[in-house]
Amino acid sequence: MxxxxxxxxxxxxxxxxxxxxxxxxxxxxxxxxxxxxxxxxxxxxxxxxxxxxxxxxxxxxxxxxxxxxxxxxxxxxxxxxxxxxxxxxxxxxxxxxxxxxxxxxxxxxxxxxxxxxxxxxSGTPSLYVDHQMITGYIGESTTIRCHHSNSGEMKWCRLGRNCVTGSSGSIDGTTVTTYMSEPNVFTVTMSGLQSEDSGWYWCAKGDIQIPVYLTVTEKPITTTAHTFTGDRTITTFKNGQQRASFDLKILIIPLSVLIFIVIVVLFIWLILRNKQRKADSSATAMAGVEVAYAEVRPKKKHLGKVDQEVIYTNVGNIRRKSPEGEGKGTEVTYSTLATLH
The missing domain is CATH 2.60.40.10 (Immunoglobulins)
Structure with a gap:
């Protein structure tokens, strides 16, 4: 049928x-x-x-x-x-x-x-690309390299849409630039990608074509996880790729010196802080005591033929703050008994 x-x-x-x-x-x-x-x-x-x-x-x-x-x-x-x-x-x-x-x-x-x-x-194709399936990210650019050995007009097209044949142009609003990056390599760059740009394209040289599928997605947020294995560490990204590892022994000496300096600085700071606290406590104690000074001077008094020695004293008050609280104090009066000769 x-x-x-x-x-x-x-x-x-x-x-x-x-x-x-x-x-x-x-x-x-x-x-x-x-x-x-x-x-x-x-x-x-x-x-x-x-x-x-x-x-x-x-x-x-x-x-x-x-x-x-x-x-x-x-x-x-x-x-x-x-x-x-x-x-x-x-x-x-x-x-x-x-x-x-x-x-x-x-x-x-x-x-x-x-x-x-x-x-x-069985040899090298007359027109080929590095990868037939490529991925681009929204807002960014992607580049396609078309390797060729045949002659003819070079162009970049979207399947069922228009083509760019010159050094620049646009396909569905996306900017396209083309140039010969090196002999026999025709390079295509698509800039400002949008999700609508996903689809089939093809590179042409003369009567030969090579289709390329472009997937445009949001750029993934990369997170890292560190795996320690003995003296080495390996950084693993979210997409499974690994970055070259490095030797942890390189960090031991500078880290040790840094830790020692931090400890010394902290120790000196604690000593200075303790001294400052003691000085502040002494100043506070002295400020709470009111002292009255007395001056005592001996004098001789002549009574006829007999010299009499009289001692005069000053009486002062000393006010001392009570340790139970500020503003409260006890007044003490001191006196001196003098003897006349």
């Missing part, structure tokens, strides 16, 4: 090119894997999608469907119903894996398919 529908498809001249969008030709290395995006119209969100292998539409073979997994593991398929694209991945590529079709199954009608070609080589 599927074959009959495809024959009708060819006879009527309907190829579905306006219903599915994908890359046209990709250069890949033997034994590696490649992921190919297939963009479809939103009205096909709940339809079955599949990958068909073969150069001819009427004779291609279904190799994997969204509702049927490939038992061999060579092919896989996933459907993003929010962004309206499905992704097919082909593993362990060989020279025989060259022609495929992205297909949307139409219930009681003709399926829509779009062809793409793989150029499988």
């Amino acid at each position: 599927a074959l009959c529908l495809r024959i009708i498809y060819i006879i009527t001249g309907l190829t579905g090119v306006h219903s599915i969008t994908t890359v046209s030709k990709v250069s890949v290395k033997t034994g590696k894997s490649i992921s190919i995006p297939c963009l479809y119209e939103s009205k096909y969100r709940n339809h079955v999608k599949y990958l068909c292998e073969g150069a001819k539409w009427r004779s291609c073979n279904d190799v994997v469907k969204t509702n049927t997994a490939d038992p061999s593991g060579k092919y896989s398929i996933s459907d993003d119903k929010n962004q309206f694209f499905f992704t097919v991945t082909i593993n362990n590529l060989t020279n025989e894996n060259t022609d495929y079709w992205c297909v949307v199954e139409i219930n009681n009608g003709l399926d829509y398919g779009e062809h793409f070609q793989l150029s499988v080589t």
Whole structure:
């Protein structure tokens, strides 16, 4: 039945090119894997999608469907119903894996398919990127390096959207700059990323393309945990990465000197503080005593022929504060008895 529908498809001249969008030709290395995006119209969100292998539409073979997994593991398929694209991945590529079709199954009608070609080589691909899946953070920039050895116009495009062909431009409001960072390397920088920038893009040089998927998320808050192992410590980040460890023995001498200095300073401070307290206590005690001084001077008094010695005294009061409280005191009177000779 599927074959009959495809024959009708060819006879009527309907190829579905306006219903599915994908890359046209990709250069890949033997034994590696490649992921190919297939963009479809939103009205096909709940339809079955599949990958068909073969150069001819009427004779291609279904190799994997969204509702049927490939038992061999060579092919896989996933459907993003929010962004309206499905992704097919082909593993362990060989020279025989060259022609495929992205297909949307139409219930009681003709399926829509779009062809793409793989150029499988045992050497270096004519166009490739460092990573096909990359991550960027909201508000920041991300850079993609497209390595090429073929000739032709260089451009950076979003699947199903516009392209940037010059040194600068924009895609969906995001600034894009391009330049040749080194021979045979075309560098693309996207600045001021937003979550809406997540999706499939492709780098092109001449008639060869390489798809790249960009995921834009919030930048995670990095927390660290220190693990001590003997003389060394390892810092582990929240995302599981580890930073180079260092030797704790390096810190022993300076830490010891610092601790000794702190102890000496603290000891001197305590001594000075104790002396100051004693001085303050003595001053307080002296301030609470009222002292009256008496002057005693001996004088001789002449009474006729007999000299008499008279001692005169002054009587003073000494007021002493009571230890039970301030403002209260006891008055003591001192007197001296003098003898006349």
